[in-house]
Amino acid sequence: MSLPDDLRELPVWTPSPAELADLELLLSGAFAPLTGFLGAMDTAAVMAGGRLMDGTPWPSPVVLTVAEEAGTASRIVLQDPEGVPLAVLDVTEVWRSPGLGDGLVRLGGSLTALRAPAHGSFQRLRRGPEAITVDGPLLAVATREPLHRRELGQLRQVAGKIGAPVLVLALLSGAHDEELVRALLSVQKDLPEGSSIVTVPLAPRQEREALLAAHVAAAYGATHLLAEAPLEGAPLEVIVPEPWAYDMDVEVWRPVAKIEESHVRVSLTRDDLNTLLDRGEPVPEWFTPPAVAAELLRARPPRHARGLTVFFTGLSGSGKSTVARALADALVEHGGRTVSLLDGDVVRQMLSSGLTFSKADRDLNIRRIGYVAAEIARHGGLAICAPIAPFASTRAEVRRMVEEKGDFVLIHVATPLEECERRDRKGLYAKARAGLIPEFTGISSPYEVPDDADLVLDTTDLPLDKAVATVLDLLTSRLYLS
Numbered sequence: 283m284s285l286p287d288d289l290r291e292l293p294v295w296t297p298s299p300a301e302l303a304d305l306e307l308l309l310s311g312a313f314a315p316l317t318g319f320l321g322a323m324d325t326a327a328v329m330a331g332g333r334l335m336d337g338t339p340w341p342s343p344v345v346l347t348v349a350e351e352a353g354t355a356s357r358i359v360l361q362d363p364e365g366v367p368l369a370v371l372d373v374t375e376v377w378r379s380p381g382l383g384d385g386l387v388r389l390g391g392s393l394t395a396l397r398a399p400a401h402g403s404f405q406r407l408r409r410g411p412e413a414i415t416v417d418g419p420l421l422a423v424a425t426r427e428p429l430h431r432r433e434l435g436q437l438r439q440v441a442g443k444i445g446a447p448v449l450v451l452a453l454l455s456g457a458h459d460e461e462l463v464r465a466l467l468s469v470q471k472d473l474p475e476g477s478s479i480v481t482v483p484l485a486p487r488q489e490r491e492a493l494l495a496a497h498v499a500a501a502y503g504a505t506h507l508l509a510e511a512p513l514e515g516a517p518l519e520v521i522v523p524e525p526w527a528y529d530m531d532v533e534v535w536r537p538v539a540k541i542e543e544s545h546v547r548v549s550l551t552r553d554d555l556n557t558l559l560d561r562g563e564p565v566p567e568w569f570t571p572p573a574v575a576a577e578l579l580r581a582r583p584p585r586h587a588r589g590l591t592v593f594f595t596g597l598s599g600s601g602k603s604t605v606a607r608a609l610a611d612a613l614v615e616h617g618g619r620t621v622s623l624l625d626g627d628v629v630r631q632m633l634s635s636g637l638t639f640s641k642a643d644r645d646l647n648i649r650r651i652g653y654v655a656a657e658i659a660r661h662g663g664l665a666i667c668a669p670i671a672p673f674a675s676t677r678a679e680v681r682r683m684v685e686e687k688g689d690f691v692l693i694h695v696a697t698p699l700e701e702c703e704r705r706d707r708k709g710l711y712a713k714a715r716a717g718l719i720p721e722f723t724g725i726s727s728p729y730e731v732p733d734d735a736d737l738v739l740d741t742t743d744l745p746l747d748k749a750v751a752t753v754l755d756l757l758t759s760r761l762y763l764s
């Protein structure tokens with residue numbers, strides 16, 4: 283879409299995915315009465331007491347961070363990552379808060395929509411508050427988890443009591459959203475007549491998230507909210523159901539108070555469920571309907587079939603490539619896994635040719651590796667990466683990218699610098715010492731030792747077959763190999 287003439291000269295900014303999600307809720311009215319991003323005083327008041335400066339209850343900050351240069355204009359266009367303009371922010375305040383990175387500022391101000399954000403799957407469920415028109419009581423439930431038999435029973439009971447249909451707010455967080463929505467759709471038939479499901483891009487947050495979800499539910503016209511715990515200050519009636527359990531005698535879920543003690547089957551916790559899924563054991567039907575179990579399985583396949591990145595990090599000459607290559611061979615011999623080796627040197631030729639060893643270029647190199655590894659994980663494959671990856675924050679970024687789709691195992695090849703330098707296989711250390719190679723890791727560029735490694739290997743006195751066996755043992759004990 284081309285911008286109207288009067289907006290063409292304005293600076294543009296692409297907010298983060300979480301900020302774009304907030305933007306969407308601000309524009310749709312789901313964050314009513316907010317109409318824009320908060321300023322410093324409102325944010326402080328919200329953090330301190332759950333109210334805006336004028337006393338309006340509001341539980342959680344809704345803020346926008348931009349680069350300093352973008353914060354100099356009085357109006358700014360906010361666009362999606364593909365460059366499509368979504369809204370104009372009339373800036374009323376440029377502010378800083380402690381802990382905000384250098385060169386960044388926050389912008390407060392009100393928003394004018396230019397166009398609705400584009401959406402992928404389940405577009406028809408992405409409805410704003412105006413699309414929900416229910417006269418009379420409406421019972422909401424806001425969830426990032428599928429509804430299992432217990433929650434379904436409780437919803438039916440409470441909805442029946444207050445004579446209301448149910449509005450399920452599927453809170454999207456960016457990971458496994460499709461599985462969540464399919465799982466919720468699969469139980470829609472088990473909800474009272476007239477019930478509906480909408481997807482709400484409510485980015486996860488630290489401050490009073492459940493209360494914020496209650497505000498969103500109220501904006502959608504809900505009069506009641508089914509919640510796990512009381513929510514002080516909620517703008518609608520919060521109903522916390524009495525404890526329920528599965529009655530093994532009559533094979534239904536119902537209030538514990540009504541079940542004879544010897545017939546009570548305690549529910550599965552999320553940890554129990556994860557253990558079953560990790561091991562590839564079936565999720566029992568008494569706990570959740572089979573269609574929901576199928577989506578749980580899709581979101582969390584058994585570990586031996588789940589995408590995995592084994593990420594080696596360490597100094598040049600520490601042994602990363604040698605161990606990584608031998609591990610890849612061993613895994614191929616073992617079978618059952620598709621293995622891709624993203625070796626540092628090869629990546630430098632294929633994906634990152636032209637990049638230098640400056641911090642910015644190293645970060646870009648590692649991010650590219652992370653992107654490819656995450657794609658491999660998405661398809662259930664096993665990626666072995668072996669770059670130096672000297673910076674902790676970039677390794678953490680790769681971990682985040684991969685863990686959206688699979689699992690991440692970090693191996694620090696901690697062979698000391700003296701040994702790496704003694705080996706000096708490629709003669710690079712000698713050149714670096716002579717000042718011929720600038721920014722050489724360990725000599726003139728830092729290596730940040732990981733504090734989140736799953737395994738630490740020092741190859742000084744460790745034969746290669748032992749090193750590989752140690753990694754295989756770790757992967758086997760964590761159920762990654764069948």
Ligand SMILES: Nc1ncnc2c1ncn2[C@@H]1O[C@H](COP(=O)(O)OS(=O)(=O)O)[C@@H](OP(=O)(O)O)[C@H]1O
Nearest residue numbers: 598599626639644647669670671672720721722723
């Ligand atoms: N300045 C400098 N610092 C470190 N390494 C250097 C440098 N210049 C060239 N090389 C060679 O490049 C290999 C490291 O590339 P990586 O892609 O793994 O590095 S990084 O993760 O982007 O930091 C590394 O290979 P390995 O020995 O396999 O680690 C070196 O051979």
Ligand SMILES: Nc1ncnc2c1ncn2[C@@H]1O[C@H](COP(=O)(O)OP(=O)(O)O)[C@@H](O)[C@H]1O
Nearest residue numbers: 597598599600601602603604707741744745746
């Ligand atoms: N146990 C070991 N594991 C890995 N490499 C070892 C080991 N012992 C000696 N080496 C030698 O150390 C060097 C490591 O080089 P390389 O694997 O390319 O390291 P990196 O990829 O970390 O730069 C190789 O010459 C390798 O033969």
